[in-house]
Amino acid sequence: MDSMTLIAITSIITAGLTIAIGGIGPALGEGRSVAGALASLAQQPDASSTITRTLFVGLAMIESVAIYCFVVSMILIFANPFWNYVIAQGAGG
Amino acid sequence: MDSMTLIAITSIITAGLTIAIGGIGPALGEGRSVAGALASLAQQPDASSTITRTLFVGLAMIESVAIYCFVVSMILIFANPFWNYVIAQGAGG
Amino acid sequence: MDSMTLIAITSIITAGLTIAIGGIGPALGEGRSVAGALASLAQQPDASSTITRTLFVGLAMIESVAIYCFVVSMILIFANPFWNYVIAQGAGG
Amino acid sequence: MDSMTLIAITSIITAGLTIAIGGIGPALGEGRSVAGALASLAQQPDASSTITRTLFVGLAMIESVAIYCFVVSMILIFANPFWNYVIAQGAGG
Amino acid sequence: MDSMTLIAITSIITAGLTIAIGGIGPALGEGRSVAGALASLAQQPDASSTITRTLFVGLAMIESVAIYCFVVSMILIFANPFWNYVIAQGAGG
Amino acid sequence: MDSMTLIAITSIITAGLTIAIGGIGPALGEGRSVAGALASLAQQPDASSTITRTLFVGLAMIESVAIYCFVVSMILIFANPFWNYVIAQGAGG
Amino acid sequence: MDSMTLIAITSIITAGLTIAIGGIGPALGEGRSVAGALASLAQQPDASSTITRTLFVGLAMIESVAIYCFVVSMILIFANPFWNYVIAQGAGG
Amino acid sequence: MDSMTLIAITSIITAGLTIAIGGIGPALGEGRSVAGALASLAQQPDASSTITRTLFVGLAMIESVAIYCFVVSMILIFANPFWNYVIAQGAGG
Amino acid sequence: MDSMTLIAITSIITAGLTIAIGGIGPALGEGRSVAGALASLAQQPDASSTITRTLFVGLAMIESVAIYCFVVSMILIFANPFWNYVIAQGAGG
Amino acid sequence: MDSMTLIAITSIITAGLTIAIGGIGPALGEGRSVAGALASLAQQPDASSTITRTLFVGLAMIESVAIYCFVVSMILIFANPFWNYVIAQGAGG
Amino acid sequence: MDSMTLIAITSIITAGLTIAIGGIGPALGEGRSVAGALASLAQQPDASSTITRTLFVGLAMIESVAIYCFVVSMILIFANPFWNYVIAQGAGG
Amino acid sequence: MDSMTLIAITSIITAGLTIAIGGIGPALGEGRSVAGALASLAQQPDASSTITRTLFVGLAMIESVAIYCFVVSMILIFANPFWNYVIAQGAGG
Amino acid sequence: MDSMTLIAITSIITAGLTIAIGGIGPALGEGRSVAGALASLAQQPDASSTITRTLFVGLAMIESVAIYCFVVSMILIFANPFWNYVIAQGAGG
Amino acid sequence: MDSMTLIAITSIITAGLTIAIGGIGPALGEGRSVAGALASLAQQPDASSTITRTLFVGLAMIESVAIYCFVVSMILIFANPFWNYVIAQGAGG
Known part of the structure; x- marks a missing residue:
């Protein structure tokens, strides 16, 4: 496993888990807010x-x-500075 | 295990888990909102x-x-930049 | 373990877990909504x-x-692009 | 462990866990709905x-x-495309 | 560990866990329904x-x-297609 | 570790866990039902x-x-088809 | 680690965990029932x-x-068919 | 690690965990019952x-x-049949 | 790691965890009972x-x-039969 | 795996998990606050x-x-002092 | 890692965890009792x-x-019989 | 993996997790306080x-x-005494 | 890894976790008590x-x-008998 | 990995986790107290x-x-007796 592959794998897993785990809280919080708003209405x-x-x-x-x-999550997939560095290094190596 | 296989495996697992875990919050939040709306109605x-x-x-x-x-999840399956890079590199290598 | 086997295994596990875990939230959310609707009725x-x-x-x-x-889950079982790529590569190799 | 065995094992475990884990949500959700319906009645x-x-x-x-x-779960046991592929490959190999 | 043993072990574990885990949800859901019915009565x-x-x-x-x-669970114990295949293969091999 | 030992170990663990885990749900569900019945009475x-x-x-x-x-659980202890097969195979081998 | 030791270890652990885990549900369920009965009384x-x-x-x-x-749990300690088989086999071997 | 040591270790751990885990349920259930009784009184x-x-x-x-x-737990510490068998076997060996 | 050390380590860990885990239930149950008694008073x-x-x-x-x-927990620290057996065996060996 | 790769991987994972886990609390807390505000309004x-x-x-x-x-999270991605040190060291080495 | 070090390590970890885990239950139970007492007052x-x-x-x-x-916890730190035995054995050996 | 890399990795992970995990409690506690204040208002x-x-x-x-x-978290990233020591040692070595 | 390092590491981890885990219960219990006192006032x-x-x-x-x-926690950091013993032994060795 | 590095790593992780985990309880407890105070006011x-x-x-x-x-946490970072001992020993060695 070379550096490039490892960084790619890590980026994929982290990108997915970040939005997956990070979306639980907002979704539940918004659900509570909307339910509260409807009860108030x-x-x-x-x-x-x-x-x-x-x-x-x-x-x-x-x-x-x-x-x-x-x-x-998007930064990790499409603008990952570590990935860019490794690619650049690989291309120029 | 070469790079290509590893990235494919990682993408498959992450794509599935992202939508699976990430869907729990919204589903529960929407359920709460709808129940609140019906009680308000x-x-x-x-x-x-x-x-x-x-x-x-x-x-x-x-x-x-x-x-x-x-x-x-869809990006990881159908438009994965890391996968595309590895495929391109493999084809041109 | 060659690439093909690994991708097949990963796809099977992920396909099952995606619908299994991802179905908990909607089922509970719908149960809450229906219970709320019945109470409102x-x-x-x-x-x-x-x-x-x-x-x-x-x-x-x-x-x-x-x-x-x-x-x-269905994409991973029946229209898995990574699997197709590996099969095609194996057939043409 | 050859490919066939690995895919068989994975299919068995995933088939069981999919229906086991995936059944918790619906069962609880339906229980809530029925209880709500009875209270409404x-x-x-x-x-x-x-x-x-x-x-x-x-x-x-x-x-x-x-x-x-x-x-x-049934697809993984009785109509598993990965298993079929491996069996066909093994028979024709 | 040959294929047969592995499949047997996996089938035993999965058969037990499937009904054990899968039974929690229905039991709780039915308990709630019955309690609701009794309160309604x-x-x-x-x-x-x-x-x-x-x-x-x-x-x-x-x-x-x-x-x-x-x-x-019963299919995995008494009508396991993967087990049958391996046994048949072993007998005919 | 030969096949027989492995299957025996697996059967013992699974038999115990199946009834242990699988009994939590029914016990709680029945407790709720009985409490509900008593409140109704x-x-x-x-x-x-x-x-x-x-x-x-x-x-x-x-x-x-x-x-x-x-x-x-009882099937796994006293009428385990996998165990019987291995014993028969060992006796006839 | 020979077969006998492995089966003995597994039986000990499983016997303990079975009654330990399996006793949580009934104890809580009975506690709820008794509390419900007392409230009803x-x-x-x-x-x-x-x-x-x-x-x-x-x-x-x-x-x-x-x-x-x-x-x-008692079967696993005092009437374990797998243990008996191994002991018998060891004695007759 | 010989058989005797392994069985001793396993027995110690299991004896402790059995009463520790198995005591949580009854203690909570009794606490609920007593609280219910006092409220009823x-x-x-x-x-x-x-x-x-x-x-x-x-x-x-x-x-x-x-x-x-x-x-x-006591059986595992003071009247463990597996331990007795191993000790007897060791003494007579 | 000889037998004696292993049994000593296991006894220490188990003795601590037994009273630590096993004390959670009673403490909570008693807290509930006392709170119930005070409310009743x-x-x-x-x-x-x-x-x-x-x-x-x-x-x-x-x-x-x-x-x-x-x-x-005290038995495991101060009157551990397995420890005594090993010490006796070591002294007489 | 050289130092650079390891630090890159660690930074990616930590950056994602920090915002993902750290966002759950604020989202739930804000949801509660907003719901409370709406009820008060x-x-x-x-x-x-x-x-x-x-x-x-x-x-x-x-x-x-x-x-x-x-x-x-941003510091770890775009202004990571450990990464900068390693890059500088690598460039000047 | 000799016996003495292992027992020392185990004792340190267990001593800390015993009071840490074992203190959660009493603290919560007492908090409930005090809150109940104040409400009753x-x-x-x-x-x-x-x-x-x-x-x-x-x-x-x-x-x-x-x-x-x-x-x-104190016994394990300051009056540990297993530690004393090992020290005595080491001193006299 | 030399000392420097290990300390860098550890610092990155700990810095992220400290603020991520440590922020859950305050965010929930503040949410509760604000909701309570609004209800009081x-x-x-x-x-x-x-x-x-x-x-x-x-x-x-x-x-x-x-x-x-x-x-x-900031100390671990920008004023880490262990990192400074290792860097100093490395520079002067 | 010599004995001294191992005991130092273990002491550090245990000292931190003891106060961290052990502080959760009292903090929550006191919060409940104070809230109860304020409601009573x-x-x-x-x-x-x-x-x-x-x-x-x-x-x-x-x-x-x-x-x-x-x-x-303080004993483990500043008055650790196991550490003192090892240091003394190392100094006198 | 020499002693110094290990102790540094352990200190970093423990320092972060101690304040992170240990802060959850107080933050929640204070949130409850403040909410109770506001309701009382x-x-x-x-x-x-x-x-x-x-x-x-x-x-x-x-x-x-x-x-x-x-x-x-601060003691572990800035006044760690184990670290000081190792540094002193390293300097004088």
């Missing part, structure tokens, strides 16, 4: 604009965590 | 349009996390 | 059409996650 | 036809996840 | 026929998951 | 015959899962 | 005979699961 | 004799599971 | 003698499980 | 400005934990 | 003497489990 | 200044735990 | 002296468990 | 001084557990 329909606005801000904050994971 | 049927709209926005946000996982 | 029978419609949309969204897992 | 006996119908649709959706697992 | 004794009927349909659905596991 | 003593009958049907269904595990 | 002292009778039937059902585990 | 002091009697029967049933584990 | 101070008596009987039952573990 | 719409302000301060505090993880 | 301040007395008895019972673990 | 808007002040003190205390982890 | 401010006194006694009992762990 | 604003004082005492007690872990 049913209880106080007049405040729907405030509730909806607060919900969207909150969802954006929570989604940002999933986005972080997705960004790291 | 039963409590306040007059606000059904607001509730349904908020639910769909929320489901879309949560589903997006599952989509991320599915996209990563 | 008992509380507000007049809104049964809205409740049923919302339930079906929600079930479809949740089921989609299970479908993703099933699709990946 | 006790609360609103007049809506029994709507409740029963919704329950059966929901059970069918949830059972489908168990069916997916059972199908994959 | 206590609350609304007049609807006992509907409740009992719905309970039995539900129990049948849930039990089916345990049956799947038991069937796979 | 306290709430509605007049329906004791219906409640008791439903409880016994439910307990029988749940106990069946434990019986499956016990049957598999 | 406090709520409806007049139905004490029905409650006590139902409790004892339930406890017997649940205890049966622990008995299964204890039986398997 | 506070609610219905007049039924204290029935409650106490039912509690003691229940505690005896639950304690029996812990006793099973303790018995197996 | 606050609700029904007149029944304090009955409640206290029942609590002490219950605590004794639960503590017995911890005592079992402590006894096994 | 529905209960007391007049205090919406205070509630929203407190929510945003709280979200900022919780998000800071996710930011810490993201910063560490 | 708030509900029925007149019974404070009975409540406090019962609490202290209960805390003593629960603390005894932690003391057992601490005693075993 | 909705219930008693007049006490908003006291509630907000207490919340901020509490958040600061909880955040301090996350800060500890972040500090240790 | 809000409900019955007149009994604040009794509540506070009982809380402090309880906290002291719970903190004692954490102190045990801290003491063991 | 909302319910009984007049007792705010007593509540705040009790909260701060409790937070200090809980924080002390985190401080213990931080102290051990």
Whole structure:
């Protein structure tokens, strides 16, 4: 197993697990938020604009965590600095 | 075990686990949201349009996390840059 | 263990585990949704059409996650690009 | 350990675990749905036809996840394409 | 360790674990359903026929998951195609 | 380690774990059912015959899962086809 | 490590774990049943005979699961067919 | 590592773990029962004799599971048939 | 690593883990019982003698499980039959 | 495996897992906060400005934990001092 | 690794883990008891003497489990019979 | 693998895991605190200044735990005394 | 790896884990106690002296468990008898 | 791997994990306390001084557990007696 293969394997596994594990929290958190928002809407329909606005801000904050994971996952697949270094080194070697 | 085989194996395992693990969170979160929406509908049927709209926005946000996982899984199977590199290298070697 | 065997083994294990693990979330989420729908129906029978419609949309969204897992599982068994490549390489070698 | 044995072993283990693990979610989800349906029936006996119908649709959706697992399990035992390939190769070799 | 022994060992372990793990979900789900049915009966004794009927349909659905596991377990012990193949091969070899 | 020893060891471990793990679910499920039945009896003593009958049907269904595990466990100890085959082969060899 | 030692070790470990793990479920299930019975007795002292009778039937059902585990555990220590076979073989060899 | 040492080690570990793991369930179950009994006593002091009697029967049933584990643990330390056999064999060898 | 050392190591580890793991259940169970007793005392101070008596009987039952573990732990440290046998054998050898 | 490869692999895995695991807590915590805020808004719409302000301060505090993880993850990928040292050493060696 | 080192290592690890793991249960149980006592005091301040007395008895019972673990931990560090034996043997050898 | 590489690898892994694992607790604790504060604000808007002040003190205390982890993580990456020692030793060697 | 290094490593790991794992229980138990005390104070401010006194006694009992762990941890770092023995032996050897 | 490297590695890992794992409990416990304090403040604003004082005492007690872990973590990094001994020995050797 040369360096290139090892880095490729590691990147593949990490890219998948990062978004898979990192997506559990945001999905559950958003589910809770949406359920809370719907319960609030049913209880106080007049405040729907405030509730909806607060919900969207909150969802954006929570989604940002999933986005972080997705960004790291994409970086590892398509813009991996370690991979680039090894490829460059291999090509110039 | 040559590089090609190792990358293929890793890609297969990661592709499966990514969507499998990454799908647990969204499925549970959506289940909670839908249950919350139905409870709200039963409590306040007059606000059904607001509730349904908020639910769909929320489901879309949560589903997006599952989509991320599915996209990563598909990339690993059908558009894997590491696999393509190794195949190209093997063909030209 | 040659490449072909390894890829076959990996595909079998991953195909099974993907649908097995990936099915837990949707099944639980749907169970919660259905239980919520039934509680809503008992509380507000007049809104049964809205409740049923919302339930079906929600079930479809949740089921989609299970479908993703099933699709990946089927791809790994019957349309595995890595397997096809190895078989083709072995036949033409 | 030759290829044939390895694929056989892997298929046996995966077939068992797929239905075993994959059956936990549907069984729990259906249990929740049925319990919810019974609570609804006790609360609103007049809506029994709507409740029963919704329950059966929901059970069918949830059972489908168990069916997916059972199908994959059966495919791995009785219609395993990797096993067939290896057997054919061994017979023709 | 020859092929025959390995397949026998794997079949034994998988047969046991399949029904053991696969039985947890149905048992818990049925326990919940029965508890729900009994609570409903206590609350609304007049609807006992509907409740009992719905309970039995539900129990049948849930039990089916345990049956799947038991069937796979029995197949692995008494009608294992991989074992039969190896025995036949060994006898004819 | 010859084949016979390996199969014996595997059978012993699997027989024990099958009934041990497989008994957790039924025991908990029956505990829940009985607790539910007792709560129902306290709430509605007049329906004791219906409640008791439903409880016994439910307990029988749940106990069946434990019986499956016990049957598999006994088969592995006293009527293990793989063990019989190996013993017969060893005696005739 | 000869066959005899291996089978002895395996039997010891399995015998202990079977009753240890298999006893968790029944103990918790019985605890729940007894707590339920006591709550019912406090709520409806007049139905004490029905409650006590139902409790004892339930406890017997649940205890049966622990008995299964204890039986398997005792069989493995004092009437282990695999051990007997090996001892007999060793004595006659 | 000769047979004797291996069996001694295994017996020590199993004896300790059997009572340690097997004692968790009964302790929790009894704690629940006692708490339930005390709540019942506070609610219905007049039924204290029935409650106490039912509690003691229940505690005896639950304690029996812990006793099973303790018995197996003691058997493994002080009356281990496998150990006795090996010692006898060693003495007579 | 000679027999003596192995048995000493095993005894040390098992002695510690037995009381450590085995003490979790009783401590939690007693905590629940005491909390239940205090809630009952606050609700029904007149029944304090009955409640206290029942609590002490219950605590004794639960503590017995911890005592079992402590006894096994002490036996393994100070009266270990396997250790004694090995020491005796070593001294007389 | 030379130093460079090892550090690259370690950095990739750690970068992914840090944001994946570290994102679970903040996502769940924010979900709880948002759900709490929405429930409060529905209960007391007049205090919406205070509630929203407190929510945003709280979200900022919780998000800071996710930011810490993201910063560490980015440092490990793009500004890893250990990687830089090894590269520099390799270039100058 | 000679016997002395192995026993020293094992004793250190076990001593630490025994008090660490064994302290979780008592700490949680005592926390529950104290919380229950405080709730009872708030509900029925007149019974404070009975409540406090019962609490202290209960805390003593629960603390005894932690003391057992601490005693075993101290024995393993400062009065370890296995260590003493090995040291004595080494000194006299 | 020389000392330098090993220390670098260890530092990278530990730095990531420390902030990742150590951030779960504070994030959940802060989420609970904020949710509690919002519920209190909705219930008693007049006490908003006291509630907000207490919340901020509490958040600061909880955040301090996350800060500890972040500090240790940063120390391990940028001011690692073990790394500095090894580098210094290597440079002067 | 000589004895000294092994004992040093073991002591470091155990010292850290003892206080880390052993601190979880007390921290959670104290959190529960404090939360219970605050709820009691809000409900019955007149009994604040009794509540506070009982809380402090309880906290002291719970903190004692954490102190045990801290003491063991400090002993392992600064007064480790096994380490002292090895150092003395090494110095005098 | 010489002694120095091993002790350095062990110290790094343990220092990180100690504060990471040991911080979970205090953070959750403090979150619970603060949430309880806020609920109490909302319910009984007049007792705010007593509540705040009790909260701060409790937070200090809980924080002390985190401080213990931080102290051990810092000792392992900056004042590690084992490391100092090895360095001194290496310098003087």
